[in-house]
Amino acid sequence: KAGVTQTPRYLIKTRGQQVTLSCSPISGHRSVSWYQQTPGQGLQFLFEYFSETQRNKGNFPGRFSGRQFSNSRSEMNVSTLELGDSALYLCASSFTGDNSPLHFGNGTRLTVT
Amino acid sequence: TQLLEQSPQFLSIQEGENLTVYCNSSSVFSSLQWYRQEPGEGPVLLVTVVTGGEVKKLKRLTFQFGDARKDSSLHITAAQPGDTGLYLCAGAKRNNYQLIWGAGTKLIIKP
Numbered sequence: 001k002a003g004v005t006q007t008p009r010y011l012i013k014t015r016g017q018q019v020t021l022s023c024s025p026i027s028g029h030r031s032v033s034w035y036q037q038t039p040g041q042g043l044q045f046l047f048e049y050f051s052e053t054q055r056n057k058g059n060f061p062g063r064f065s066g067r068q069f070s071n072s073r074s075e076m077n078v079s080t081l082e083l084g085d086s087a088l089y090l091c092a093s094s095f096t097g098d099n100s101p102l103h104f105g106n107g108t109r110l111t112v113t
Numbered sequence: 114t115q116l117l118e119q120s121p122q123f124l125s126i127q128e129g130e131n132l133t134v135y136c137n138s139s140s141v142f143s144s145l146q147w148y149r150q151e152p153g154e155g156p157v158l159l160v161t162v163v164t165g166g167e168v169k170k171l172k173r174l175t176f177q178f179g180d181a182r183k184d185s186s187l188h189i190t191a192a193q194p195g196d197t198g199l200y201l202c203a204g205a206k207r208n209n210y211q212l213i214w215g216a217g218t219k220l221i222i223k224p
Contacts, residue, residue, distance in 0.1 A: 004155070042216040043156075043201065056210045090155050099205030099212060101146060104155030 002026065006091050006105035013112050018079040021108045025072050025093030031055075032074040033102065034066060037088040046089075049074055050097050078110075086112045116140055117204055119215035127223050128194060134187045134218045136202035143207045145185045147176055150199040150217075192222045 005024040013019050025032050034046040045058035049068035066076040072093070078085055088109050092102035118137045126132055136145065144163045148156035160169050162178035162185060169176045173196075175188040189196055199219050203212040 043214045045211055045214070048210055058211070092155070097210045099144065099210065101158045101161060102148075102156075102212070104148075104157070106153065106155050 004091060004093050004103050004105035006089075006108050008108060009106065010109045011111070013081050013110065015081055015083060015112060017081050018077065019081060019110060020075055020077050021089055021091075021110075023074045023076075023091030023093075023105060025074070025091075026103055029093035029095055029103070030072055031094045031097030031100075032068055032072065033092045033094075033097070034074070034076050035090040035092065036060075037090055037107070038086075043090070046076065048097055055097065081112045083112050086110060116213045117202060117215040119200075119202060119218050121218060122216065123219045125221040125223065126192060129191050132189050132192060132220070134189075134200055134220070135184070136186070136204075136215050137184045138204060138213075139183065140204070140206070140213075141182050142204035142213075143182070144205045145178055145182075146203045146205070146212070147185070147187055148201045148203065150201060151197075156199075156201055189220075192220075194222045194224050196220060197222050 007022045031050045033048040036044045047066050048056040052068045063079045068074045088107045090107045092104045094100040120135045146161045147159045150156040160176045165180045165182045167178045173190045177186050199217045201217045202215040
């Protein structure tokens, strides 16, 4: 069974640009969550999608957005990039969300210069 | 607001030693999950504890959920270099889809 796939693995962008990250969950998983991980702040929850609906949202500015498609694949978008957006972005999937165990991808390392 | 306090934040010990990592909160959780993250990879679930007082063993790793379901510990016996990684605890609350994460314990086991 294939795991959670995130693309791209590495990304370098300039301040002010926008970026789109992609996540393919494990087959059959309908919940996809996104996290930002930095050395100083740890794992910070961005949002969670279930059946194409955003069900929960963390405390991030509106520049961070996401969506989920009918095949459960998800994308997150960050507009007007800032230096502080440099981080590892992790996607995790689970059958139903609601605190069931998460299966993480290996992340996208975003560097903003 | 950090609702789950993990300690220590960093631990570097020799192979063969024992260690304990703690995850504490003033909140009650319906369950608690432990993950390990290795460099360049995403976190991987190790165990979920659900019942107060529950003890689960995974080879040399022993996980315990506090009686009041407010805290948990991870004890590693005879640590090996392969145990090196970032250990994260995450608490779940009923009717809340969002896990509460600890800041993590970075563990280095020196050969």
